[in-house]
Amino acid sequence: MHETQSKAPGELFFSLILLLVSCVLFWQAYQIDEFSSLKSPGAFPMAAAAVMFVTSSITFYNTAVKHFRVDGLAKKRISIMPLPVVIILATLLAFAVVVESVGFLITAYVFLFITIKFLYQSGFLKTAALSLAVLAVIYVVFRLVFQVVLPEGIVPEREIIAWFESLFK
Amino acid sequence: MESLQFFATSWLSPDLMLLTALGTFLGIYVGAIPGLSVTMAVSILISFTFAWDINNALCLMVGIYMGGVYGGSRTAILLNIPGAPAAIATALDGYPLAKKGMAGQAIGLSTVMSVVGGFVGIFVLAVAAPLVSDFALAFQPRDYMMLGILGIMLVGSLSGESLAKGMFAGALGMLIGTVGLDPLTAEERFTFGHVELWEGIHPVAVMIGLFGLAESLEQLHHLDKAIIKQKVSRIVPSWKDVKRFLPLSLQTSSIGVIIGALPGTGGEIAALMAYDHAKRVSKKPEVPFGQGAKEGLIAAESSNNAAVGGAFIPMLTLGIPGDAVTAVFIGALFIHGLNPGPLLLETKPDMFWFMVGTLTMANIFLLIFGLTGIKIFSKLIQCPKGILIPVIFVLSIVGAYSINNSVADIWWMLGFGVLGYFMKLYGYQVGPVILGVILSRLIDENWRRAIIAEREDLGAFFAGIFASPLSLILLSAIMLILLSKVSFIKEWVGRIARS
Numbered sequence A: 001m002h003e004t005q006s007k008a009p010g011e012l013f014f015s016l017i018l019l020l021v022s023c024v025l026f027w028q029a030y031q032i033d034e035f036s037s038l039k040s041p042g043a044f045p046m047a048a049a050a051v052m053f054v055t056s057s058i059t060f061y062n063t064a065v066k067h068f069r070v071d072g073l074a075k076k077r078i079s080i081m082p083l084p085v086v087i088i089l090a091t092l093l094a095f096a097v098v099v100e101s102v103g104f105l106i107t108a109y110v111f112l113f114i115t116i117k118f119l120y121q122s123g124f125l126k127t128a129a130l131s132l133a134v135l136a137v138i139y140v141v142f143r144l145v146f147q148v149v150l151p152e153g154i155v156p157e158r159e160i161i162a163w164f165e166s167l168f169k
Numbered sequence B: 001m002e003s004l005q006f007f008a009t010s011w012l013s014p015d016l017m018l019l020t021a022l023g024t025f026l027g028i029y030v031g032a033i034p035g036l037s038v039t040m041a042v043s044i045l046i047s048f049t050f051a052w053d054i055n056n057a058l059c060l061m062v063g064i065y066m067g068g069v070y071g072g073s074r075t076a077i078l079l080n081i082p083g084a085p086a087a088i089a090t091a092l093d094g095y096p097l098a099k100k101g102m103a104g105q106a107i108g109l110s111t112v113m114s115v116v117g118g119f120v121g122i123f124v125l126a127v128a129a130p131l132v133s134d135f136a137l138a139f140q141p142r143d144y145m146m147l148g149i150l151g152i153m154l155v156g157s158l159s160g161e162s163l164a165k166g167m168f169a170g171a172l173g174m175l176i177g178t179v180g181l182d183p184l185t186a187e188e189r190f191t192f193g194h195v196e197l198w199e200g201i202h203p204v205a206v207m208i209g210l211f212g213l214a215e216s217l218e219q220l221h222h223l224d225k226a227i228i229k230q231k232v233s234r235i236v237p238s239w240k241d242v243k244r245f246l247p248l249s250l251q252t253s254s255i256g257v258i259i260g261a262l263p264g265t266g267g268e269i270a271a272l273m274a275y276d277h278a279k280r281v282s283k284k285p286e287v288p289f290g291q292g293a294k295e296g297l298i299a300a301e302s303s304n305n306a307a308v309g310g311a312f313i314p315m316l317t318l319g320i321p322g323d324a325v326t327a328v329f330i331g332a333l334f335i336h337g338l339n340p341g342p343l344l345l346e347t348k349p350d351m352f353w354f355m356v357g358t359l360t361m362a363n364i365f366l367l368i369f370g371l372t373g374i375k376i377f378s379k380l381i382q383c384p385k386g387i388l389i390p391v392i393f394v395l396s397i398v399g400a401y402s403i404n405n406s407v408a409d410i411w412w413m414l415g416f417g418v419l420g421y422f423m424k425l426y427g428y429q430v431g432p433v434i435l436g437v438i439l440s441r442l443i444d445e446n447w448r449r450a451i452i453a454e455r456e457d458l459g460a461f462f463a464g465i466f467a468s469p470l471s472l473i474l475l476s477a478i479m480l481i482l483l484s485k486v487s488f489i490k491e492w493v494g495r496i497a498r499s
Helices: A011-033 A045-067 A083-102 A104-120 A126-146 A157-166 B001-008 B014-032 B037-050 B054-079 B085-099 B104-138 B141-159 B165-176 B202-224 B240-260 B267-281 B293-317 B322-336 B349-369 B372-382 B385-404 B409-427 B430-453 B458-467 B468-485 B487-498
Strands: none
Touching: A011 B165, A045 B430, A083 A104, A083 B372, A083 B409, A104 A126, A104 B385, A126 B104, A126 B385, A157 B104, B001 B349, B014 B037, B014 B054, B014 B349, B037 B054, B037 B202, B037 B322, B037 B349, B037 B385, B037 B409, B054 B104, B054 B322, B054 B349, B085 B104, B085 B267, B085 B293, B104 B240, B104 B293, B104 B349, B141 B165, B141 B430, B141 B458, B141 B468, B165 B202, B165 B430, B202 B322, B202 B385, B202 B409, B202 B430, B202 B468, B240 B267, B240 B293, B267 B293, B293 B322, B293 B349, B322 B385, B322 B430, B385 B409, B430 B458, B458 B468
């Protein structure tokens, strides 16, 4: 019996999702103004969604043919979600959830510590120092030089900056 | 005389000069680190320049673009890993030269020839853009619409493995661009009843997600790739070599600028075509091509930097970005209140000449930074990805948040990052998505203008196309791309060619 496998697992499922999304978007585009006129606000979105539907159908068909073909299949199988990707995505989600309430400084530090520890696999102290150094550079460049506003959260950043400024006055 | 005054604006201000230098320096290093692209750098940095004066923002971005295209050649030569797609052809002969212990010579020659190419590109931009702009004033709305579609289709068909996937990506981008209130009638489109969506999805959040996050997530697959160290000797090239290869450099720069000016092409295709040209015209290279021929290296490097000036022509005169980087660039221009298109040169000639002046300055900085600091460079490109990737994630989050000081943009960025990651994994190009987002409004508005002008009569619309040579050429180009990818037509053409 031949084993059926595609180059990247999940390709068929992904193309099916895109096809379904295209159908939903086409329906949504139709809902804007139905087929009222060629100059209506819904005409262009409907055309774009129609292109999405047609092209995703072609891709789904081609992927399905490739997927269920018995001979000449790609032998190389790659992992679509290796552990680093899963962990990074989970930490990124956690970052986005807590950044406003906890603040950028603490969240970014914890994020950098976890991800550098996991990806670079250095010792505890080295990781802690590296994360601090990286965060300090990012903070100085973007917050202090570029004046980018970042969520303060529980850290009284403005007071701290004002205190530092008073030291130099 | 006035043009010269505008040209010199960035040269006379120390701040602008410093920002251009900083941008070029950053561009070289970002472009050189495999996995980090110019598009990624420009996308992330745009969000930080929102509050800046337009001139400051432009200096930084022009520098990054110019430096980034060149920076890709460094790792192509030293590690056989092109830092940017435009450096793919550079690796063909650059790496064999490095393996022979001539990495320094290869870097030096590529730097000088990149600068030559850059100057050719800028010269053509300065001469051709006003002419193209005058010509473009005669464009009808239907021509703009077709030009926009053509740009997306070219990027979709040239850069990806399948036209269907490229077109899907472009259409998805166009649909994302329509989210929010319709600019003409204020009717809601894809808002699902949420007031927060009335202003649409910010293109920069999409850009950072697709180019910053998705690319970094993809890099997590290659964490274990070891870096091979090369010995780098003297990098300033000999005058004899420069003089000998200058004619070839000028020839291939011309190819680069022409290819770069075509929507959807860019440095990658320009470099490959120039490489092919060099192969044909160099009858007796010292070393065969592919084994360290200096001619191959020079052709690739001159043309990909010349393509930068070329890519600015359709971007500034027609408002049509040629590739993903110029799409990001055009997005930045819109955000800063500039409307690239035929009227830009009429209404804001100062901005055009300012950009030409800044490009020229960035090209000079390229020569300075390119021929110095090789030791720092060798250290920097060895920066472990385990540290680099988390930094990019934090920068992406900071960039997304700073768009509107809102966590919602972080969520959009994450969403598009994950989508982009899977799209890349399954062979979809993300470049057409961003091109679609940027061009969506242009296509939508011009379609409606065109059809209103014809009183909603599709027959009259097509009759208008067939009556105008320009419209007909554009329609033919679109049809040609579409048909050239249909398998049975490809087979038929192949059969004719064989017989």
